[in-house]
Amino acid sequence: MLIVEPDADGLGRAVELLRQESVVAFPTETVYGLGAHAFSEKAIAEVYRLKNRPSWNPLIVHVSGVAEARGLAERWPDAANELAAQFWPGPLTLVVERARHLGAVGPRLETIALRVPAHEVALKLLEASGLPLAAPSANRSEGISPTTAEHVLRGLPDVPLILDGGPASLGIESTVLDLTGETPKLLRPGALGLRELREVTGAIALPDEVVDGAMRSSPGMGARHYAPKATVILAKDVREVEHGDLAGPVAVLSYESVEDFSDELVAEVLSVDPREYAADLYAALHRLDDAGVATIIVQAPPETEEWLAVRDRLRRAAAS
Ligand code: TXA
Ligand code: MG
Numbered sequence: 513m514l515i516v517e518p519d520a521d522g523l524g525r526a527v528e529l530l531r532q533e534s535v536v537a538f539p540t541e542t543v544y545g546l547g548a549h550a551f552s553e554k555a556i557a558e559v560y561r562l563k564n565r566p567s568w569n570p571l572i573v574h575v576s577g578v579a580e581a582r583g584l585a586e587r588w589p590d591a592a593n594e595l596a597a598q599f600w601p602g603p604l605t606l607v608v609e610r611a612r613h614l615g616a617v618g619p620r621l622e623t624i625a626l627r628v629p630a631h632e633v634a635l636k637l638l639e640a641s642g643l644p645l646a647a648p649s650a651n652r653s654e655g656i657s658p659t660t661a662e663h664v665l666r667g668l669p670d671v672p673l674i675l676d677g678g679p680a681s682l683g684i685e686s687t688v689l690d691l692t693g694e695t696p697k698l699l700r701p702g703a704l705g706l707r708e709l710r711e712v713t714g715a716i717a718l719p720d721e722v723v724d725g726a727m728r729s730s731p732g733m734g735a736r737h738y739a740p741k742a743t744v745i746l747a748k749d750v751r752e753v754e755h756g757d758l759a760g761p762v763a764v765l766s767y768e769s770v771e772d773f774s775d776e777l778v779a780e781v782l783s784v785d786p787r788e789y790a791a792d793l794y795a796a797l798h799r800l801d802d803a804g805v806a807t808i809i810v811q812a813p814p815e816t817e818e819w820l821a822v823r824d825r826l827r828r829a830a831a832s
Pocket of ligand 1: 545621629647
């Protein structure tokens with residue numbers, strides 16, 4: 513079996529694979545990651561190959577604690593200390609200057625993206641292996657991120673081992689914050705909200721594009737991403753979409769129930785709460801793909817900051 517329980521035996525097998533410079537998929541509180549020894553060229557090459565990830569897109573490195581993170585950084589700014597104290601382990605990735613004695617993880621950047629995941633299995637794996645683990649989301653490049661072990665298996669059947677930690681509780685990727693400049697800069701909106709971050713750091717620079725949803729500041733933030741096989745159409749009022757002419761089967765994905773309109777269509781009604789919505793979003797997209805849906809009409813979420821990460825993912829899912 514590829515999918516294994518994260519007991520002593522499963523963790524032992526995972527550690528062995530990582531030490532042999534192979535790769536292992538493991539759960540985190542955000543999404544499942546495809547883990548590899550961060551400073552093994554061979555293992556990192558395997559991550560890029562399995563994901564079909566473009567070589568210019570760098571990877572996040574997961575570590576077991578703040579001390580381990582500092583050890584990989586050339587400079588550890590005060591803001592990093594404060595943010596780590598408040599939010600690690602948790603869904604926040606910090607971009608800092610990479611320690612000069614270390615090789616680049618992926619493309620030759622002078623920076624490194626670090627986070628301590630808040631998941632027992634991930635932490636056990638980091639501790640038992642004693643390795644910093646580079647881990648992008650465990651899906652093919654541009655596809656929907658996995659929130660269960662089964663999603664990983666379907667998207668990446670060639671991964672040698674998947675540790676099963678059940679469904680990811682947050683269901684959306686970490687927030688990525690760049691601390692290399694004067695003001696912290698948001699590179700990717702994610703599970704940790706801006707309001708909580710600002711309470712610790714004060715002002716956060718938002719690239720203009722974040723406002724209209726076409727943010728490209730993090731190298732990995734290409735327009736099309738997080739996309740299901742189906743065509744995604746975003747609509748303020750889904751009832752106004754003429755669905756008769758769309759390729760079928762057509763589905764509706766909404767945060768409120770859309771009576772009458774969706775009766776004859778496949779419907780996924782998530783939540784009016786942005787956190788609950790985020791937790792279910794990728795699983796819902798996976799379900800719609802599995803159901804063979806050809807077009808998904810998505811009710812565009814409110815334009816408030818709480819919905820920033822969800823809006824970002826939906827816009828990318830809808831980009832062509
Ligand atoms: O929640 C998450 O962050 C998940 C779990 C597995 O931890 N990981 C994840 O990794 O989403 P990935 O590779 O799918 O996304 C990493 C993002 C990309 O947008 C990448 O471009 C950016 O972080 N990134 C990585 N290293 C960077 C760096 N040195 N500077 C700027 N952006 C970086
Ligand atoms: Mg990803």
